[in-house]
Amino acid sequence: MNEFFKSKKFKILLGIAAVLFGFMLYTAMNAGFGNILSNSLGSVVSPLQKLSMQIASSANGFFEKIIYADKISEENETLREELRSMREKMVDYETYKAENEQYRQFLDLKKDNPDFVFETGMVIGRDPTDYFYSFTIDKGSVNGIELYDPVITPDGLVGRISEVSYTDSKVITLLNPGIDVGAFNDRTRDTGIISGELNLSKNGKCKMSYISRDSSASSGDIITTSGIGGVFPKGLIIGTISDIKTEAHGISLYAEIMPSANIAKVRDVFVITSFKGQNGTQPTPGDSASSTASSSSAATK
Amino acid sequence: MASDTSVFRRNIRSILKWTIYALLLLAAYIAGQNPFVLNLFGVRPILILPVAISVAMFEHEFSGAIFAAAAGILWGISSDTVFGYYAIILLVLGAAAGLICSYGLSPNLLTALLLSFGASMITGLLDFFFLYVLWGYNGLSRFFLTSMLPTILVTAFFIIPFYYLVRLINGKLQLPK
Numbered sequence: 001m002n003e004f005f006k007s008k009k010f011k012i013l014l015g016i017a018a019v020l021f022g023f024m025l026y027t028a029m030n031a032g033f034g035n036i037l038s039n040s041l042g043s044v045v046s047p048l049q050k051l052s053m054q055i056a057s058s059a060n061g062f063f064e065k066i067i068y069a070d071k072i073s074e075e076n077e078t079l080r081e082e083l084r085s086m087r088e089k090m091v092d093y094e095t096y097k098a099e100n101e102q103y104r105q106f107l108d109l110k111k112d113n114p115d116f117v118f119e120t121g122m123v124i125g126r127d128p129t130d131y132f133y134s135f136t137i138d139k140g141s142v143n144g145i146e147l148y149d150p151v152i153t154p155d156g157l158v159g160r161i162s163e164v165s166y167t168d169s170k171v172i173t174l175l176n177p178g179i180d181v182g183a184f185n186d187r188t189r190d191t192g193i194i195s196g197e198l199n200l201s202k203n204g205k206c207k208m209s210y211i212s213r214d215s216s217a218s219s220g221d222i223i224t225t226s227g228i229g230g231v232f233p234k235g236l237i238i239g240t241i242s243d244i245k246t247e248a249h250g251i252s253l254y255a256e257i258m259p260s261a262n263i264a265k266v267r268d269v270f271v272i273t274s275f276k277g278q279n280g281t282q283p284t285p286g287d288s289a290s291s292t293a294s295s296s297s298a299a300t301k
Numbered sequence: 302m303a304s305d306t307s308v309f310r311r312n313i314r315s316i317l318k319w320t321i322y323a324l325l326l327l328a329a330y331i332a333g334q335n336p337f338v339l340n341l342f343g344v345r346p347i348l349i350l351p352v353a354i355s356v357a358m359f360e361h362e363f364s365g366a367i368f369a370a371a372a373g374i375l376w377g378i379s380s381d382t383v384f385g386y387y388a389i390i391l392l393v394l395g396a397a398a399g400l401i402c403s404y405g406l407s408p409n410l411l412t413a414l415l416l417s418f419g420a421s422m423i424t425g426l427l428d429f430f431f432l433y434v435l436w437g438y439n440g441l442s443r444f445f446l447t448s449m450l451p452t453i454l455v456t457a458f459f460i461i462p463f464y465y466l467v468r469l470i471n472g473k474l475q476l477p478k
Binding site: 001004009012013016017020021022023024027028037038041042045048049052053056124125126127128129130131134136162163165170172176177178197198199202265 | 327330331332333334335336337338345346347362363366367370373374375377378379380381383384385386388389392393396400403404428433436438439440441443444447448449452
């Protein structure tokens, strides 16, 4: 074995390791941007990943229908029963209608936020070693995607762009401890910071920290983005409070948040490439209008 | 003339073998990235790792290390780590697997399982240290046991099909000595 460590081959391997280390340093210094090697490789494998996801997604749906036929039938019966029950509860219709209208206002993003410019994206890969459900989408810098752009679904906020290549981008989700989102409780007007937590992420939840001890926040409260910092626009639905607890240091409270978007299973997303107040700046009306018009095909909501 | 034909056949076999290895790696990468494929109760194996180790076992330390580094580069483009991180780790693991099979253990299924478990555990522990412990997150031990360890174990066992597949490819396209 000593012969190997004295051989030319070993020196070549050391050279390769040094080059890789150089790539590592370069990438670390240019955080969020892929290097030429990752960009080129990404361009090659992205279409294959997209094809694989489309095939697997279709096959999955087809087999699920067959495998779960009995279950679906049972579910159908249960739903019929629930429907009868719901009819009896029609007396509360007006209340539900008012609440629904409130939710709709949040969800109908495009209508309420004409300044938003969207780019649609399809999830083409999920790294099995990422326990916070990060994913790769099929749109990159050539589509106008930039680092830190917010990523949403019609249900609510999903995360933000963490790395951009030419033809694809990586997204870190609300479940990642590395994300910080300014958050706002619409009922109590409490503010806080949303980020991921190692042991909550397994249950698909994230954490809202720095809630005042005298807060009246409770389970079921809707949490939206506060817009502070200019990374995320104000008023995007994040999720609902599932539990309120006191921090270990006892100074403040924290809330366990169940995101509205199904982060673990999301397949299609919208990337907000531009919005009023992005990065703390106010775009001119002309800029906003022209960029909205150019992306009108993508602005599906 | 006969010698030229022999060299040509050798080259063709070699190119064919490495092309099949590369396609196997690409297929493992794409399947591993797809959440609908091989999702065992929420645990998804890292298919690239057993492929790299299997090839390194049969192709020895030098070629095995370079192939494993290529696998690491591929892994790096999808992961949320610094590009090159997995390439360096897999380069070392590939070289180690090749050396162990060249100078120590014979390349059989038990060796494959041992090497796969070792490589998976080393990669998992390095991830755990660099991506979580260094950042001072809470609840680390529980996170390791409930989230990382199942992935490490499932990944290790996925060497079984790849070991037989690589052994078959290597046997069919082995270069004459």
